[in-house]
Amino acid sequence: MNIFRTIMVALTALMRTKTRSILTMLGVIIGVGAVIAMVSIGEGAKARVAAQFEAMGTSTLIVSGGSNQAGGARGGAGSRLTLTWEDLEAIKGLPEVGAAAPQLRGNAQVVSETSNWQTQINASTPDWFIVRSWKVVAGEQFTAADVAGARKVAVIGKTVATNLFGDEDPVGATIRIDRTPFTVVGVLEAKGTSAFGSDNDDVVLVPTKTYLSKLSGGNARYLSGQIMVMAASPTQTTAALASISELLRNRHKIRPGADDDFTVRDLTSVAKAQAESAGTITSLLAGVALVSLLVGGIGIMNIMLVSVTERTREIGLRMAVGAKPGSVRLQFLVEAMVLSLVGGLVGIGAGLGAGHYMAASFGFPLPVNPSIVVLAVGVSAAVGIGFGLYPAHRASRMDPITALRHE
Amino acid sequence: MAVPSPSASASVAPPVAAPPAPVPAPATGDVVMEVRGLTKTYGSGETTVHALRGVDLEVRRREFVAIMGPSGSGKSTLMNLLGCLDVPTAGVYKLAGEDVARLSRDRLAEVRNRTLGFVFQNYNLLPRTSALENVQLPLLYAGVGRRELKARATEALGRVGLASRMDHRPNQLSGGQQQRVAIARALVNRPAVILADEATGNLDTRTSLEIIALFQELAAGEDGMTIVFVTHEPDVAAFCSRVVVVRDGRIVSDQQQPPASAAAALAALPPEEAS
Numbered sequence: 018m019n020i021f022r023t024i025m026v027a028l029t030a031l032m033r034t035k036t037r038s039i040l041t042m043l044g045v046i047i048g049v050g051a052v053i054a055m056v057s058i059g060e061g062a063k064a065r066v067a068a069q070f071e072a073m074g075t076s077t078l079i080v081s082g083g084s085n086q087a088g089g090a091r092g093g094a095g096s097r098l099t100l101t102w103e104d105l106e107a108i109k110g111l112p113e114v115g116a117a118a119p120q121l122r123g124n125a126q127v128v129s130e131t132s133n134w135q136t137q138i139n140a141s142t143p144d145w146f147i148v149r150s151w152k153v154v155a156g157e158q159f160t161a162a163d164v165a166g167a168r169k170v171a172v173i174g175k176t177v178a179t180n181l182f183g184d185e186d187p188v189g190a191t192i193r194i195d196r197t198p199f200t201v202v203g204v205l206e207a208k209g210t211s212a213f214g215s216d217n218d219d220v221v222l223v224p225t226k227t228y229l230s231k232l233s234g235g236n237a238r239y240l241s242g243q244i245m246v247m248a249a250s251p252t253q254t255t256a257a258l259a260s261i262s263e264l265l266r267n268r269h270k271i272r273p274g275a276d277d278d279f280t281v282r283d284l285t286s287v288a289k290a291q292a293e294s295a296g297t298i299t300s301l302l303a304g305v306a307l308v309s310l311l312v313g314g315i316g317i318m319n320i321m322l323v324s325v326t327e328r329t330r331e332i333g334l335r336m337a338v339g340a341k342p343g344s345v346r347l348q349f350l351v352e353a354m355v356l357s358l359v360g361g362l363v364g365i366g367a368g369l370g371a372g373h374y375m376a377a378s379f380g381f382p383l384p385v386n387p388s389i390v391v392l393a394v395g396v397s398a399a400v401g402i403g404f405g406l407y408p409a410h411r412a413s414r415m416d417p418i419t420a421l422r423h424e
Numbered sequence: 425m426a427v428p429s430p431s432a433s434a435s436v437a438p439p440v441a442a443p444p445a446p447v448p449a450p451a452t453g454d455v456v457m458e459v460r461g462l463t464k465t466y467g468s469g470e471t472t473v474h475a476l477r478g479v480d481l482e483v484r485r486r487e488f489v490a491i492m493g494p495s496g497s498g499k500s501t502l503m504n505l506l507g508c509l510d511v512p513t514a515g516v517y518k519l520a521g522e523d524v525a526r527l528s529r530d531r532l533a534e535v536r537n538r539t540l541g542f543v544f545q546n547y548n549l550l551p552r553t554s555a556l557e558n559v560q561l562p563l564l565y566a567g568v569g570r571r572e573l574k575a576r577a578t579e580a581l582g583r584v585g586l587a588s589r590m591d592h593r594p595n596q597l598s599g600g601q602q603q604r605v606a607i608a609r610a611l612v613n614r615p616a617v618i619l620a621d622e623a624t625g626n627l628d629t630r631t632s633l634e635i636i637a638l639f640q641e642l643a644a645g646e647d648g649m650t651i652v653f654v655t656h657e658p659d660v661a662a663f664c665s666r667v668v669v670v671r672d673g674r675i676v677s678d679q680q681q682p683p684a685s686a687a688a689a690l691a692a693l694p695p696e697e698a699s
Contacts, residue, residue, distance in 0.1 A: 022564060033552040334548045337509065338609070339537020339565035341530045417509050421548065 020351075023344070027351040034324075038356060041320045045360025045400065046367055048310030049393045053368025054375065055306045056389045059299025061372070061381035066291045068382070069211055076115075076251040076285060077148060078258055080108070080244040080265070083278030098239035099269065099278040105244055107264055113257035115249040118144035119225055121242035123233055127221060128193040129181035136177050137220050138194060140228030140242075148247040156188035156203030159224055167226040171199040174218040175207040192221075197231045199223065210380075254285050307396075313360070314400035321353050321408035332412050333420025346413035353405025354398060361397025365390055455518075456616050456650045457483040457506060462515035462525075464501050475501040477673035478515070485616075488643045488651045488683060490661040493670035500621075502670060503654045507540055507619045508532045520616045537565050541610025545622035547602040549594040555581060555605045556590040562613045580608040584638060600631035607638060611649070618642065620653045624660055630693055636663045637686035663689075 031038045083099040108117045121140040126133055145151075146158050159170045171192065178187045187201045208217035223232070233241070248257040258281050265279050325332070332345055340348075369385065376383035464476040475498045483489055493499040504510040505517065508524055511532070517525040520539050527535065536542075541562075549558045559577040568576065581590055584604040594602050603623060610618050620639065624632035640663065642649045653664060661667050662684045669677040 019567070026564065029553070029557075330548060331550055334550070335561070335565075336533065337507070337536060337542050337548075338562040339533050339613075341533040341565075343530070344565060418504050421509075421544065 020347075023347050023351050024355070027348055027355055030328075030348070031352055031355060037320065041317055041356050042360035042363065044313030044316035045310065045357050045397055046313075046364040048306065048313035048400075049361045049364025049397050050367035050371060051306035051309050052303055052393055052396070053365055053389060054371040055302035056299060057369065057372035057383055057385065058375055058379075058381065059295065059302055060386055060389075061376050061379075061383050063292055063295040063299065064382050065380075066288065066295050069209075076248045076254045078246040078248065078254065078261065079282045079284065080246060080261060081280045081282070082240075082243075083280075097278070098241060100240045100244060100265075101238055102240050104265060104268055105240060107268060108244060108246060108261055111257065111260050111264060113249055113253045113260050115247045116144045116147040117244055117246045118142050118148045119240055119242055120145065120245050121225060121228055121233070121240075123228075125195045125221075125232065127177065127181065129187075129190065131183075132181050134177060134180040136174075138228065138232065139220055139222045140225045140232075141222060141245075142225055145222070145245065148245045150247075151208065152206045153203035154206045155186065156201070159202055159222075164224040164226050167230050168224065169197060169199045169227055169231065170202045170224065172203040172205055172222040173201055174205045174220040174222075176216055176218040177221055178204050194221065194223070195232055199227075251285075254283060258283055310396060310400065314357070314404040317353055317356050317401065318404035318408060320356075321349060321405055322411070324352070325349060325408045325412045329415065329420045329423040332415050333417045333423065336415070336417035337421060342413040345415075346409045349409035349412045350402065350405045353409065354401035357397045357401030357405075358394070361394050364397070365393055368393070454485050455482050456485050456487075456520055457481065457652075458516070458518040459506075460516040462502070462505060462517060463513045464498075464505060464510070465513045474673055476505070476512070479670075479673075479675055481668065481675065481678075483617075483650055483652065485650055486643050486648045488639065488663070488665045489653065490664035490667045491652060491654045491670060492656060492658075492661055492667060494656070497670045498673040499654060499670045501673075503619060503621055503652075506617075506652060507542065508535050533565075537562055537613060539616050541613065541615040541618040543603070543606050543610050543618060543620040543623040545625040547594070547599075547606045547626075549602055549605055549609075551594060554591050554593055555586060555597070555608075558594070558605055559608045559612050561609060566613055576612055577608075580612040581605070583611065584608045598631075599627055600634060603627065603631075603635055604638070607635070611642065611647070614647065615649070617650045617652060620651065622655055623653065624655070624657070630690070632660070633686050633690045633693070636660065637690060640683070640686050 080100065083097045102119075105117060105119055108114055118141045123138045123140075124135065125138050126135050127138075128134075139145075142164050143158055143161055146153070153172060156172075159168070159172060162168075163170050171194070173181075173187060173192070181187065181192060182190065187204060190201050191198050192201060193199070205218065205220070205222070211217045246257065246261065248254040261281050262277065265281075266277065269278055271278065335345060335348075336342075373383055375381075459479055459481040462476055462479040462481075463474075466473040466475060477498075479498075479502060491499055491502065501510070505512050506519075508519065508527075509532075511527070512525050515525060516523065519535065522535070522539075524532065524535050542548075549555075550561070556574070556577050559580050560573050563573050563576060578587070578590065581587055584607050586601060586604050586608065589597065589601065592601075594605070597605065603626075606623075607618075618639070623639075624635050627635060639651050639653065643651050643665075651664075653660070655661060662681075663686050664681070665683045666680050667677070668675055
């Protein structure tokens with residue numbers, strides 16, 4: 018009997034007990050579905066973390082000022098002004114550094130003709146667009162001349178644009194930041210939620226000089242914010258970090274053994290840690306899902322054993338009319354495999370559906386990883402063979418005489 | 425002479441009311457089954473059971489042999505051995521010229537498929553499966569092509585008078601009809617021998633006669649099949665051309681007889697019983 022005919026015989030046998038077949042498959046459907054859904058969601062979470070750090074610029078270092086120490090109570094990084102504008106220029110000169118930009122931060126009420134909005138004001142130079150790898154989608158970036166001339170121009174984020182202007186084009190419009198009128202010259206590309214949960218697009222960017230003269234009142238020598246640095250290439254991030262530390266220690270005349278009066282943070286390592294933790298959670302979820310697949314497999318074995326016992330006379334008859342032990346074994350093995358494979362395929366559909374739904378409600382991307390689909394099909398086939406082998410073997414070992422007399 | 429002598433002295437009278445001397449009947453054809461010194465023992469040591477203690481038997485083409493005997497006589501063991509469902513402990517068994525006493529399980533399966541047809545007391549049809557598919561079963565294992573599969577199964581169902589019930593399932597058929605399906609399944613692969621094990625045991629008189637008439641047709645018809653019918657009913661044995669009685673693992677009586685006609689017996693039944 019050829020394999021095609023064996024499959025047909027197995028299918029016919031399964032169709033005779035439809036309800037039971039479907040219920041048996043349900044175990045595999047849930048198992049495979051859970052694996053696919055969990056792994057997809059895990060991959061989605063990983064991809065989101067990756068996308069968030071991509072948005073921040075992966076080879077980015079952040080240099081902050083030293084902490085303020087007063088009577089034993091130490092303030093956070095940057096609470097004491099130690100970075101100078103000259104430090105910034107010196108950092109720009111390092112060979113490992115691709116670009117560096119200051120980033121001063123404040124909050125202000127921004128008012129358009131029709132609306133107003135409390136938002137974060139960032140002040141920087143045109144290098145900022147490079148370091149943050151952030152494009153302007155409408156209008157223009159402000160220029161070095163704008164910075165030098167302390168011109169009252171602003172580039173606004175998508176959220177701000179929407180809140181102040183609705184559907185209208187904000188480029189060329191005037192907004193007031195703390196009563197100072199600024200001309201909107203550009204709108205930033207939307208970047209979505211940051212790795213830390215805040216809205217990246219809720220921001221207004223103005224030239225540093227304008228910010229210091231009109232909005233905050235600054236210090237000519239010290240840089241009252243952070244320096245964002247992009248390494249010359251992603252592989253040089255670590256080298257750049259070391260060079261910057263050495264440069265600043267020299268410039269700040271810190272003795273060997275003394276603490277730094279600044280902090281350099283590497284966003285890549287943060288990204289890696291986050292991706293790793295997402296990966297761990299994925300493995301954990303997949304592991305739990307695999308257990309349910311295993312339970313589904315045991316369900317198949319259970320039903321196949323019941324089926325073999327119940328169909329003892331059928332087996333005896335098949336043997337009497339000429340079925341070899343091998344044909345009987347193959348038939349039951351194929352039945353188990355059909356149950357697990359069909360269950361697996363439906364499970365993939367269910368898993369992708371569930372993953373899609375959950376991804377949509379969590380706001381994840383859902384990358385469908387073909388290898389996990391292949392893996393799920395492979396695992397469910399293996400479950401079919403693994404858990405079908407014993408019942409099939411039992412069926413093939415039956416003595417036709419005893420089997421025919423079985424009641 | 426086709427009738428072998430009993431291998432031991434027949435100290436017990438045969439239970440069948442048969443003529444004391446064997447009726448000499450002309451040989452009906454070539455030898456299909458040849459059994460010499462067939463022995464079967466189960467277990468070993470003190471618990472050994474001698475189910476068959478040396479049986480000699482020769483069955484020719486077109487014979488309709490009844491094998492009779494009380495339970496525990498070794499009748500079933502003989503049936504199993506003749507049906508290639510079991511292998512003997514000792515002895516020779518030639519089926520259609522082939523020595524099958526020492527074959528492997530796989531080879532025995534092939535012999536059963538090619539040379540033998542089985543009819544059981546409880547029909548043994550696959551439930552929830554149409555008559556046609558039931559009849560096709562032996563052909564599936566014979567590797568017959570799809571088109572021929574259907575043609576031959578249809579033909580076999582026609583032979584047993586069920587051409588109009590091909591798509592019926594066993595639970596939609598009467599007992600007699602189910603047994604006809606089983607007979608169609610037995611003859612679909614054109615076997616040399618049909619082995620019937622109490623094939624009328626579950627049927628009423630009329631239906632039994634119909635089934636026996638069918639067997640008589642198969643033995644007398646073109647196919648010239650050999651029927652070995654295991655039964656404990658003397659009524660049924662009367663329709664056979666030869667009656668073999670087994671007791672205590674030996675053949676104690678083996679007699680040719682002019683068989684009664686089942687068709688005639690059927691016609692003689694009161695008409696109100698007509699189904």
